[in-house]
Amino acid sequence: MSQLLSSTAEDCRQLAQNSTYSSGFIQGMLITFLLIIILEILKIVEAYIKNSNKKPVETLIKPAKNSYLKYANKEEIFQERPSNISQTSNTPYITIQRKTISQQIFMSKKESFESNQNIFDSPRLSAVGESSPNNSTQVIEQESQIKENTIQQPLGRRAQLRLDLMDYIHQLTDLKQDSVIIEKQPEFTLRRKHFDDNTPAVMFVDQEIMGSVPEQFLYIFKNMTTTQTTWNPACSSCKVFKVEEGVEILASLVKPPVALLSVRVVFGAQYYFEYPDKHEYIIIFSNRGNEEVIEEYKNQQTSNYYTMVNCLVSSYWLKPIYADHDKEKKKIIGTRAFHISQIDFGNIPNWVKNKIGPSAINDTWQKIVSFSKSVQL
Numbered sequence: 330m331s332q333l334l335s336s337t338a339e340d341c342r343q344l345a346q347n348s349t350y351s352s353g354f355i356q357g358m359l360i361t362f363l364l365i366i367i368l369e370i371l372k373i374v375e376a377y378i379k380n381s382n383k384k385p386v387e388t389l390i391k392p393a394k395n396s397y398l399k400y401a402n403k404e405e406i407f408q409e410r411p412s413n414i415s416q417t418s419n420t421p422y423i424t425i426q427r428k429t430i431s432q433q434i435f436m437s438k439k440e441s442f443e444s445n446q447n448i449f450d451s452p453r454l455s456a457v458g459e460s461s462p463n464n465s466t467q468v469i470e471q472e473s474q475i476k477e478n479t480i481q482q483p484l485g486r487r488a489q490l491r492l493d494l495m496d497y498i499h500q501l502t503d504l505k506q507d508s509v510i511i512e513k514q515p516e517f518t519l520r521r522k523h524f525d526d527n528t529p530a531v532m533f534v535d536q537e538i539m540g541s542v543p544e545q546f547l548y549i550f551k552n553m554t555t556t557q558t559t560w561n562p563a564c565s566s567c568k569v570f571k572v573e574e575g576v577e578i579l580a581s582l583v584k585p586p587v588a589l590l591s592v593r594v595v596f597g598a599q600y601y602f603e604y605p606d607k608h609e610y611i612i613i614f615s616n617r618g619n620e621e622v623i624e625e626y627k628n629q630q631t632s633n634y635y636t637m638v639n640c641l642v643s644s645y646w647l648k649p650i651y652a653d654h655d656k657e658k659k660k661i662i663g664t665r666a667f668h669i670s671q672i673d674f675g676n677i678p679n680w681v682k683n684k685i686g687p688s689a690i691n692d693t694w695q696k697i698v699s700f701s702k703s704v705q706l
Contacts, residue, residue, distance in 0.1 A: 365590070483600065487574035490618045491600045498613070498644050501669055505533050511687045519691045523683075529641060530683075532670040532690045539663040541701040543608050543647040546664060548704050549697060550599065550612045550645070553579060560700035561693065571622055576600065578622055579614075583638075585674065590636070593674060596623060597640045608649040608661060616640045636675035644669045664701075668694050 483491050501522075508520040508531070517536035524530065549556050557567040567581040581595040598619060602611040616623075616639055623637065650663035670690045674682065 483576050484574040486618065487576045487598070487600075490598075490615075491576075491613070494600060494613050494615050494617060494642060494644075495602065495611070497642060498611075498646075498669060501531055501642070501671065504531060508533055512691070517691070517695075519687055521687050529639075529671050529673045530686065532668075532687055534666070534668040534670075534691055534694055536666050536668075536694075536698070537650060537663060538666060538698055538701070539650070541664050541698070541704075542661045542706070543610050543649055543664050544706055545701040545704040546645065546647050546666070546697070547603075547610050547612070548706075549701060551601075553599070556700065557581060560696045570596070570626060573598075573622065578619060580626065582635075585636075585677070590675075590677065592635045593638045594626075594635050595638045595640060596626065597643075610645075610647045612645045612647075614640060614643040617642070638675060639673040641671040641673070642669060643672065666698075 482488070504522045505520065508522040510518060511521050512519040516538075517534055520533040520535075522531040522533070549560070554567050554569060557564045561583075563584040565582045565584070567579060569577050570580040571578045576598045578596070578598045583593045583595050585591070585593050596619065597614045597616045600613040600615070602613075604610070627637075646667040648665040649661045650665050651658045652660040652662045672690070674686075
């Protein structure tokens with residue numbers, strides 16, 4: 330009897346100890362959230378005092394005059410850099426020893442494509458509709474004509490930034506082998522490379538999308554100001570803030586992934602590398618080199634209730650998937666995509682970033698994937 334009572338007493342003490350640990354963890358979580366709420370309330374009060382006549386946040390962005398969406402001609406990605414251009418970016422990007430630039434960025438069970446034929450019309454003739462059942466399975470029997478260049482390629486400093494960003498993507502890709510798989514589904518694989526310091530983590534998404542061709546994705550990115558508010562419920566506005574040296578600089582207002590935080594302004598320039606004859610496209614979105622433009626943006630605002638998102642790089646490498654046994658490579662049945670994202674979302678606790686960051690990045694990409702099937706070419 331005494332042994333039974335002793336055992337029961339020991340169990341009670343252990344239960345009480347576990348309850349204490351659990352209670353302490355919950356209290357820590359609550360304190361963290363309360364601190365976040367208090368900081369945001371103080372920020373709101375400060376903004377209200379400074380801006381008694383503040384405008385709605387949706388009016389923060391002033392569109393650039395004569396902004397346009399264009400279609401670039403075929404060109405070589407790794408062209409020789411202009412000798413008269415110097416690097417001016419002060420953004421703390423990762424420095425990695427460079428490897429051969431001509432290396433393959435990603436591989437798949439599908440063989441690498443080799444095509445010398447132009448088999449699709451220009452995607453700039455496309456439009457968004459409810460469905461596009463024939464976009465990815467039709468067989469094109471005649472070669473289409475690649476349109477003449479209708480966009481002025483990046484000039485001066487922007488031309489250099491474009492090439493530097495392509496190099497940076499290659500450097501980040503080298504880190505993929507050291508990354509950790511966060512989620513693996515039949516449709517995609519999500520990886521993350523974490524750093525011990527304050528360097529933003531790098532996310533990698535590999536995916537094969539059957540039923541959507543690369544040109545459908547290209548349409549989405551080239552028409553981001555009109556498509557993003559449709560496929561991204563968190564985005565309330567996306568406008569061209571400025572066109573600089575032939576490059577559009579976009580500003581998007583996005584609700585943060587955590588409630589009660591200030592509106593996030595995703596700010597950055599879009600660069601393209603296009604190979605229409607191979608149906609291969611690279612889209613790069615980055616805040617690198619935008620320091621002066623960001624200050625210009627801030628000086629125009631009448632409200633301080635927003636946080637600038639530092640997008641080091643968000644890139645999308647799109648390749649076609651051809652039908653099996655299609656030796657002539659005329660039947661595209663899907664898109665092989667490789668997405669890299671390195672973004673700092675602002676004053677959010679690291680444990681929150683680590684918890685929801687990868688899923689937030691991947692969820693946004695999956696929305697683009699779903700929307701691509703509604704783009705009609």
